[in-house]
Amino acid sequence: MIRKKILLLGDFNVGxxxxxxxxxxxxxxxxxxxxxxxxxxxxRVSFHDLECELLIWDVEGATAMKxxxxxxxxxxxxxxxxxxxxxxxxxxxxxxxxKTFLTLNPNANxxxxxxxxxxxxxxxxxxxxxxxxTFLTSAKNATNVDTLFITLAKxxxx
Amino acid sequence: xxxxxxxxxxxxxxxxLKRLLLGPELEQLEKLEAAxxxxxxxxxxxETIIARITPLFEKILLERLENRDSETVKILSDHxxxxxxxxxxxxxxxxxxxxxxxxxxxxxxEIAANQDVMVDAxxxxxxxxxxxxxxxxxxxxxxSINEKIEDxxxxxxxxxxxxxxxxxxxxxxxxxxxxxxxxxxxLFIIEKESGILIAEAHLKDKExxxxxxxxxxxxxxxxxxxxxxxxxxxxxxxxxxSYGNATLxxxxxxxxxxxxxxxxxxxxxxxxxINAFFASIVKEYASFFQNFNGDSRAKEITALSEKMxxxxxxxxxxxxxxKERNGKNPMKLFFWLxxxxxxxxxxxxxNGWYVEYSLEKMLKAETGQEVRVEKEKGKFLLTGxxxxxxxxYEIETLIKTKSGMPVVNRLFVPIKKVEEKIDAxxxxxxLPVKQLKTRVKVMERDFNRSLKQMHEEIFSLKQALxxxxxxxxxxxSEMSGKIERLKSEKQQFKRIVEIKKEIASxxxxxxxxNAFYRPKELALDFRTLNLFPAGKxxxxxxxxxxxxxxxATYLSVxxxxxxYIGQIVILGHSDSSGSDDENRKLxxxxxxxxxxxxxxxxxIEKYRLDRYIVSKGxxxxxxxxxxxxxxxxxxxxxxxxxxxxxxxILKQLQKIVND
Numbered sequence: 001m002i003r004k005k006i007l008l009l010g011d012f013n014v015g016x017x018x019x020x021x022x023x024x025x026x027x028x029x030x031x032x033x034x035x036x037x038x039x040x041x042x043x044r045v046s047f048h049d050l051e052c053e054l055l056i057w058d059v060e061g062a063t064a065m066k067x068x069x070x071x072x073x074x075x076x077x078x079x080x081x082x083x084x085x086x087x088x089x090x091x092x093x094x095x096x097x098x099k100t101f102l103t104l105n106p107n108a109n110x111x112x113x114x115x116x117x118x119x120x121x122x123x124x125x126x127x128x129x130x131x132x133x134t135f136l137t138s139a140k141n142a143t144n145v146d147t148l149f150i151t152l153a154k155x156x157x158x
Numbered sequence: 159x160x161x162x163x164x165x166x167x168x169x170x171x172x173x174x175l176k177r178l179l180l181g182p183e184l185e186q187l188e189k190l191e192a193a194x195x196x197x198x199x200x201x202x203x204x205e206t207i208i209a210r211i212t213p214l215f216e217k218i219l220l221e222r223l224e225n226r227d228s229e230t231v232k233i234l235s236d237h238x239x240x241x242x243x244x245x246x247x248x249x250x251x252x253x254x255x256x257x258x259x260x261x262x263x264x265x266x267x268e269i270a271a272n273q274d275v276m277v278d279a280x281x282x283x284x285x286x287x288x289x290x291x292x293x294x295x296x297x298x299x300x301x302s303i304n305e306k307i308e309d310x311x312x313x314x315x316x317x318x319x320x321x322x323x324x325x326x327x328x329x330x331x332x333x334x335x336x337x338x339x340x341x342x343x344x345l346f347i348i349e350k351e352s353g354i355l356i357a358e359a360h361l362k363d364k365e366x367x368x369x370x371x372x373x374x375x376x377x378x379x380x381x382x383x384x385x386x387x388x389x390x391x392x393x394x395x396x397x398x399x400s401y402g403n404a405t406l407x408x409x410x411x412x413x414x415x416x417x418x419x420x421x422x423x424x425x426x427x428x429x430x431x432i433n434a435f436f437a438s439i440v441k442e443y444a445s446f447f448q449n450f451n452g453d454s455r456a457k458e459i460t461a462l463s464e465k466m467x468x469x470x471x472x473x474x475x476x477x478x479x480x481k482e483r484n485g486k487n488p489m490k491l492f493f494w495l496x497x498x499x500x501x502x503x504x505x506x507x508x509n510g511w512y513v514e515y516s517l518e519k520m521l522k523a524e525t526g527q528e529v530r531v532e533k534e535k536g537k538f539l540l541t542g543x544x545x546x547x548x549x550x551y552e553i554e555t556l557i558k559t560k561s562g563m564p565v566v567n568r569l570f571v572p573i574k575k576v577e578e579k580i581d582a583x584x585x586x587x588x589l590p591v592k593q594l595k596t597r598v599k600v601m602e603r604d605f606n607r608s609l610k611q612m613h614e615e616i617f618s619l620k621q622a623l624x625x626x627x628x629x630x631x632x633x634x635s636e637m638s639g640k641i642e643r644l645k646s647e648k649q650q651f652k653r654i655v656e657i658k659k660e661i662a663s664x665x666x667x668x669x670x671x672n673a674f675y676r677p678k679e680l681a682l683d684f685r686t687l688n689l690f691p692a693g694k695x696x697x698x699x700x701x702x703x704x705x706x707x708x709x710a711t712y713l714s715v716x717x718x719x720x721x722y723i724g725q726i727v728i729l730g731h732s733d734s735s736g737s738d739d740e741n742r743k744l745x746x747x748x749x750x751x752x753x754x755x756x757x758x759x760x761x762i763e764k765y766r767l768d769r770y771i772v773s774k775g776x777x778x779x780x781x782x783x784x785x786x787x788x789x790x791x792x793x794x795x796x797x798x799x800x801x802x803x804x805x806x807i808l809k810q811l812q813k814i815v816n817d
Contacts (some may be wrong), residue, residue, distance in 0.1 A: 003370060003452040005352040036382040040374045055354065055374050071381040075351025077452070 003053045004156055005075055009068065009089040010082035012061030015103045015115040019082065019140035020058050023149055038072050045153045052153055062097070073101055078156045079110040080148060085128070085136070086119050109155035113137040113148050171237075178233055180218065187211065325399050330453065340405065342432070342473055345466045346373050347439065350415050353377025357459050359466035361474055366419070376417055380408060398423060409433055411440045414447045435469050517560065521553055529553055529569060537564045544569050546579065569774035654802055657722050664715045674708045681799040682708055685792040687780050692794065695747040702755055705796060712759035712798060717765040722802050728753045728773045728798040731780060733790035738777055746775025752796050770800075 008016040017039065024041040037060035043139040044053050057076070062068045073079075083090040094112060097100050101110065111133045117125060118138040130136050133151065177184060188261040191207065222230040245253045343364035347357045366372055376399075399406040400423060407418040409432065416436045418424070424432065439462065440447070443743035446812045510533050517531045517538070527549055528543040533650075538557050544550050554567045661679055669675030674682045687701040697705075716723055730749030732741035753773040756762050782792035 001454045001461075003354050003454065005354055005374075036378055038378045040371060040378060042371055042374075053370065055352075055370065057353075057374070057378070069381070069385055071385050072378065075349060075353065077352070114204075 001051055001053055002151075002157065003055060004077040004104065005055050005057060006152060007073060007076045007079040007101070008056065008058045008082060009073075009079055009101060010061055010113075011084070011087075011093050012083040014061060014082045014087070014090050015139050016061065016080075016082045019080070019113060019115060019137065019145055020056055022139045022142055022145045024056065037069060039146070043149065045150060047150065047154065048158070050157055052157055054149065054153060060105055060152075062093070068097075068100075070100070070104060073104045076101070076105050076108055078108050078152045079105075080113055080152060081110060082113045082115050082137075084116050085114045086116055109152060111135065111148055111152045111155070113144075117143055170360055171241075175233070175237065179222070179230060181216065284326060319558050340416045340420040340424045340428060342420050342424075342470055344417075344419040345470055346376070346417040347414055347462065347466070348373045348377060348417065348418075349447070349452075350377075350413050352452070353381075354450075356414065356447070356450055357462040359463055359470050360425075361470055364419075373417075376406065378407075378655075386537060407432060409436050411436060412444060412447060413450075414440065427594075431473070439465065474758055511532065513561075519555060520560065521556065524556060525549055525553055527553060531557065534566075537566050539566045539568065541568045542570075543572050544576060545571070547571055654722065657719055658802070661715065661719055664718070665712070666713055668715055669708075672708065679799065681797055682712055683797050684708075685789075685794065685795040687795070688791050689796055690748055690794040692733065692790065693744070695744060695751050697748070697751060697755070702752070705752065706756060706759050706761065709756055710759070710800060713762060713765045713767055716800055717767060720770070723767075723770055724801045724803040725772050726767065726770045726800045727797065728756070729799065730772065730773065730775045731793055731795050731797070732778050733793040734778045734788055735790070736778075742777035744775070745777050746773070748794075748796065749773035749775055 008020060010016055020039075020041050024043045028035055039058040041056045041058065042053055043056060044051065045053070057072060059072050070071045081094050081097055081101075083094050085091070091114070098110065102108065113135055114128065114130065114135045116139075117136040118140045120128075120136075125136060128136065133155070135148050135151070137148055139145065180187075196801060207569065242253065290533060342361075344360045344366055344380075345358065348355055348356055348370065353374045353376075355370050358369050358373075360366065379399065380396055383399075387396065395408075395410060397408050399408065403421055405420045405423050407420060407424050407429065409416045409418075411427075416432070416439075418432050427497070443458060443462060446462075450456075514531045514533060518529065521527055521529050521531070525544075527542070527544045529540055529544065532539045532541070538561060540557065544553065550567065550569045554565050557563075557565050625742070658680075662677070665675065665680055666677055669677075673686060674684055676683050684701070684705055687698070687704060689697050689701045689705065691698075713726070718724060728749045730745035730747070730752070732745045732748070734741075736744070750773050753771060757768055757771065762768075778793070782789045784792075784797070
């Protein structure tokens, strides 16, 4: 069994925890998140005869008053950067999050989740230029949630 | 149980109660009953009537209690106490069960509703009780500690005293530490940055469910605290996390850290032990930790987990042993020690006895002799009697071989046995005296004959030896004479060689650049002077003057060595014309003529070497050849050479050396 640490990073209230809750059943109580700023979940994924357990660190979202702890970011093999498609500043801030993460983990992989896509109209969704390692996701209706995690796992292991 | 039956069983009490409580009413009831009996209930039995009346009675009683009728309450109180007392005598468990179901919820309810009041109410009882237990426990602990401190000559005591002196920690505190070693139930090795669990080990029945999640969460908590510590400008890292009885001891090194799950906070000694173990792990697996990629199938993890498991099991056993040791009574220990020593001594005796017995048995089997074998001061003492001397030594050898130990042989062969042996031998081997005498005579005669022959041989050998000695003496004196002479000749030879070298050196010096001088031969050769016309002995005047000049120089050198010079030879030569005899005569005449001339010259006279100078005709034996053709003018020449007095000796020495 191969185990990898991955992070969920993004601004406050972009839906990171909801994405995990949708993807993972087994989680620690949410009170850890409010206490120390991180909630850890795990999920087992299999593909191409490879079995892997993702230890998912849901790091408390950054706010103007509080930045994300760098210590939590260290040692991660990958990250999911999450933004809220309805809040432009959360999309703008992605670059900063990615830069910080890659500084600490130069060899890590990542994917991007444009979350809360259920709030977009069909026209808005089609207007968005989404490709490569970026996904339109919705924790509410489970759009692309599995794909998001599986893609990252493949990026890390293959 | 039906109500009627219950009432029946307690009929007397009930009757009493009725009369007390319902005196007037009962009177009325009795009247009524009498009336009823007269009227409607004549046909009814008494029990039926009671059953009909009882509900009325209960209703009345209930009304009175609800109205808190003081009289009724008083009566009930008195009789309830009495009833409970009686009931407890007959069936206490049932009464307890009945009361428990009522009292326990009531107390709980009361405590919940009026906590402070209940605490105040119970404190005088519970508080003093708890205080008493705590005091007793502390007292017992202090007594135990004091006992240990005052404990006799135990090794632990001295160890503790020394440790106390060195560390400055009181003996009491050390004792408290001794009695409170924390138990490590689980060990985790976790990659520092990712928080991924690399290896784990647990005591039996102490497994942690979902260890990977726990490891990650522990990492997150550790990171959180470390972040906080470092933001407070401290450089240290969190080492202890405690919650209730659970304690996590954390130690970092390189790319990993270790978490030990304990049931209490570890003391300094225990931490040192954990750290030492962790350091050994990090040292051994440093490379693996550096390159760990999250793959739990790595073979190193199996070995590492086994090591951790061994450590855990070992420390758990150590803890048990320590507790057992602490709990042991010194007297018990002494008793066991004494028993052990005693058992060892008996085993030693038994072993010694067994060895002796085995050897005796072996000797009996192999030699048929009954001998006593005893072990004494590292040796085997053999006592008893044996049949013969051979047996005596055979037994000694057997014991030495079998035991490998030294033997003190005190075995005896009885005189009687010896005599028997002698008799047996005599009867078998002795000859009659007459026969013996004859044999002795023959031997004596043979001996004398041999002796005479030996004398003769010795005499002849002695004569031969004398002769040989004389011969050796003669040879020795001859040899010593020869050796002396040889030594003398050797000295002379050495001197001649030296003189020859000296003469050569001087001649070389004097005749440097002179065409007449021949260094190799130490001679003068006048071949270039055309000294003689063909077939004539008369010399050229001008040329002879030059011969004289060179000869004088030659003599000036030789005169310094006159004691060693034998002859100075003037050699005359002819060319190849004519016969040998004519040439020999002609060459002799030429040599004579030159000698006569030279002897008259004043330069020669002054050296007074006349008697040394001789002349000799060489004929045409030594012609001068140039490119294979004779130079006849050159052949007609004069040479001058010299030889030493010891020339003969020189030849003889050379012969000896060559031989």
